[in-house]
Structure formats: C-alpha cells, structure tokens
Amino acid sequence: MYIGIGLIAVLVVVALIQVGKPVTNNSSPEEILSGVEQGINDQGFPYLGSQNAPVEIILYEDYGCHNCKSFFETTEPDLLEEFVANGDIRLQIHPIAFVNNQSKPGAEAALCALEQGKYWEYRHQLFTNQGVRPFTRTNLVSFAQITGLETDVFASCYDQGKYSSQVRAWTEAAKTAGVRGTPSFLIGGKLYEGVLSIDSTNPDQPGIRQILAALIP
Amino acid sequence: MTLRQKNATAEKILWATSIFLTLVGVVDSMYLTYVKIGRSTPAFCAPGGGCDVVNASPYSEIAGIPIAILGGGAYLALLFLLLLETSKPELQYSSLLTQFGINLVGVLYSAYLTYLELFVIHAICPYCVVSAICMGILLIISSIRLVKYPTFEESFE
Numbered sequence: 001m002y003i004g005i006g007l008i009a010v011l012v013v014v015a016l017i018q019v020g021k022p023v024t025n026n027s028s029p030e031e032i033l034s035g036v037e038q039g040i041n042d043q044g045f046p047y048l049g050s051q052n053a054p055v056e057i058i059l060y061e062d063y064g065c066h067n068c069k070s071f072f073e074t075t076e077p078d079l080l081e082e083f084v085a086n087g088d089i090r091l092q093i094h095p096i097a098f099v100n101n102q103s104k105p106g107a108e109a110a111l112c113a114l115e116q117g118k119y120w121e122y123r124h125q126l127f128t129n130q131g132v133r134p135f136t137r138t139n140l141v142s143f144a145q146i147t148g149l150e151t152d153v154f155a156s157c158y159d160q161g162k163y164s165s166q167v168r169a170w171t172e173a174a175k176t177a178g179v180r181g182t183p184s185f186l187i188g189g190k191l192y193e194g195v196l197s198i199d200s201t202n203p204d205q206p207g208i209r210q211i212l213a214a215l216i217p
Numbered sequence: 218m219t220l221r222q223k224n225a226t227a228e229k230i231l232w233a234t235s236i237f238l239t240l241v242g243v244v245d246s247m248y249l250t251y252v253k254i255g256r257s258t259p260a261f262c263a264p265g266g267g268c269d270v271v272n273a274s275p276y277s278e279i280a281g282i283p284i285a286i287l288g289g290g291a292y293l294a295l296l297f298l299l300l301l302e303t304s305k306p307e308l309q310y311s312s313l314l315t316q317f318g319i320n321l322v323g324v325l326y327s328a329y330l331t332y333l334e335l336f337v338i339h340a341i342c343p344y345c346v347v348s349a350i351c352m353g354i355l356l357i358i359s360s361i362r363l364v365k366y367p368t369f370e371e372s373f374e
Binding site for chain 2: 002005008012016017020065067068098100101102131134181193194195
C-alpha cells in the first residue's frame with residue numbers, strides 16, 4: 001500500500017515538473033542568426049540588425065539570470081525574425097554582471113568570445129547551459145571549444161581577466177542608467193523591466209510591438 | 218495514566234500540530250500568491266534575490282497556475298482531511314493515507330523547487346523554505362500516525 005502511494009506520488013511530481021518546465025527554443029544559433037546583420041559599435045557593444053534601423057533596443061542582460069534565459073528562449077527568436085531581420089530594429093546587448101556568482105564568469109567569457117568574433121554563438125552556449133552546467137573555467141572553455149573558438153586564446157583571455165574591468169564598468173554604467181535588474185530594455189529612451197513579449201495584454205508591461213507602434217510612424 | 222490514554226494524548230498532540238502547520242502553510246501560500254499576483258512584479262533578476270525573484274521566475278507556474286495557489290490548495294485539502302477525522306472517525310485511516318500521499322508529493326516537489334532556487338534561479342525565498350519545512354514535518358507526522366494507527370485508532374471515538 002505505502003509503496004503504491006509512493007509510486008503515485010513520484011509520478012505526480014514528475015508530471016508536475018514536466019508540465020511546469022518553461023518552453024524552450026531549440027533552434028541553433030546558425031538558424032537564429034541567419035540573414036541578420038551583426039557587428040560591434042564604437043563603445044564595444046555587440047549588436048544585431050541594420051545600422052540604419054529606425055529603432056534601437058538596448059538589452060541589459062546577465063548570463064546568471066534565469067529570466068534573461070527566459071527572454072532569450074521565448075521572445076528573442078521572434079524578435080529577430082519579425083523585427084531585426086527586416087531592418088526595423090537593431091538589438092544591442094550590454095552584458096552586465098550583478099545577479100549571482102555565475103554572472104561575472106559568464107560576462108567575461110562572452111567578451112573573450114566577442115574578441116574572436118563568436119559572441120552570439122557563445123552567448124547561445126551560455127544560455128543553453130545556464131542552470132545545467134555551472135560556469136566554471138573548465139565548462140566555459142568547453143563551451144568555447146563547442147563554439148569553434150581557439151581555446152588557447154580563449155583560456156588565456158579568461159584567465160587574465162582581460163575583460164574584468166570592462167564588465168565592471170558596463171555594470172556600473174547600467175546602474176547609473178537606472179537598471180535595477182535583468183533583463184532590462186532601453187527603447188526610445190524609456191527603460192522597461194522584465195521579460196518582454198512581442199504582444200502583451202498586461203497594461204503594466206507592454207509588448208514590443210506596442211512599444212514600437214508608438215516609435216515607428 | 219494508562220498506555221491507551223498516553224497513546225490518545227500523543228495522537229491528539231500530533232493532530233493538533235498538523236492543524237497548526239497546515240494553517241501556517243495556508244497563510245504562507247496566501248502571502249506568496251499575493252506576491253505573485255497582487256504586486257505584478259516584472260519577471261527580472263535583481264541582485265540579492267528573494268521571493269520577488271523566485272515568484273517572478275518561469276518556474277513559479279504550472280500550466281499558467283501559480284505554484285503558490287496549488288500549494289495553498291494542498292494545505293486546504295490537508296486541513297479538510299484533518300478536520301474530517303474528528304467529524305467522521307470511521308474515515309480516519311483513509312484520511313491519513315490521503316494526507317500521507319499529499320505530503321509526499323509536497324515534499325518531493327518542494328525538494329525540486331529548493332534545487333531550482335539554489336542552482337538555477339540563484340535566489341532563496343524564505344517563505345518557500347517555510348512551506349518546505351512545514352510539508353516535511355507534516356510528512357513525518359502523517360507517517361508516524363499511519364504506523365501507529367492501530368494503537369491510535371480510538372483516539373477520536
């Protein structure tokens with residue numbers, strides 16, 4: 001009898017865990033980034049989209065933040081496909097680190113990947129592995145290998161803490177800009193907090209389409 | 218005091234403790250539901266973590282229903298079953314078995330949520346910890362009451 005109850009309890013919990021898992025995006029970085037222009041601006045921030053795009057979205061993100069992963073998996077693919085690829089939006093990323101002990105290693109490693117021109121692919125690895133494989137040196141180098149980076153160069157960059165002060169400076173700049181948490185979005189001079197969706201029915205948090213409607217005539 | 222009287226007293230203490238812990242769980246869940254729904258916290262990560270961060274995470278809902286509401290429902294069901302024991306003593310054993318099942322699901326799911334807090338969300342919500350502790354103690358109590366049932370059987374008669 002007790003074994004039966006125990007088995008039923010385990011089955012119920014497994015079902016709850018499966019149903020409660022957030023929806024994930026299984027697209028490869030190549031699929032997501034195909035046809036999307038990418039570059040680095042004058043201040044060193046990576047961006048996706050046309051330089052002539054009428055609207056720029058600045059995304060403050062932290063690689064230790066599960067809600068940034070949530071945005072990356074849920075809204076970002078649609079944002080790239082619907083708005084960035086056709087030249088309406090340029091998405092600029094400000095990697096910052098202030099949430100937890102995964103934040104700093106993640107941001108510094110991402111900038112080491114940026115140095116080798118594989119920022120977006122490495123960022124994909126960071127978010128995919130967030131909460132699965134901790135951002136230890138070994139794992140970060142392993143992500144670099146998977147991404148196709150020169151691992152010796154990457155490891156040297158990471159070990160030297162080459163972008164440590166850069167990440168610190170960007171984090172301080174974000175705080176000065178009023179960022180209290182991640183993800184945060186600066187769109188048309190206004191700061192939006194939390195995981196934005198493309199369309200929203202929540203009056204407290206408009207969707208990206210609604211925000212753009214007010215900015216693009 | 219006879220052995221039978223001692224058993225009856227022990228059973229009543231365990232039952233009363235269960236009622237108390239269940240009420241704590243109900244109040245705790247109500248607060249977490251308020252944090253989830255009432256405050257409309259944006260889904261973002263802030264330094265320091267806490268209940269706002271945990272409750273704003275994508276793991277705080279199952280099929281669109283806040284976990285806090287499901288937890289509150291579980292505590293209310295436990296409260297109903299505990300009270301049923303006094304009004305319908307003939308259903309005590311069935312009630313105890315059901316409580317044990319609910320408590321076991323609660324403890325296993327709380328363990329999963331605690332893992333998420335520690336290793337995925339990297340934020341601890343003290344109110345979630347309180348709920349996990351209540352559920353854990355309730356599981357221990359319901360296990361003891363089930364094992365001792367033959368000697369406790371007449372406590373409510």
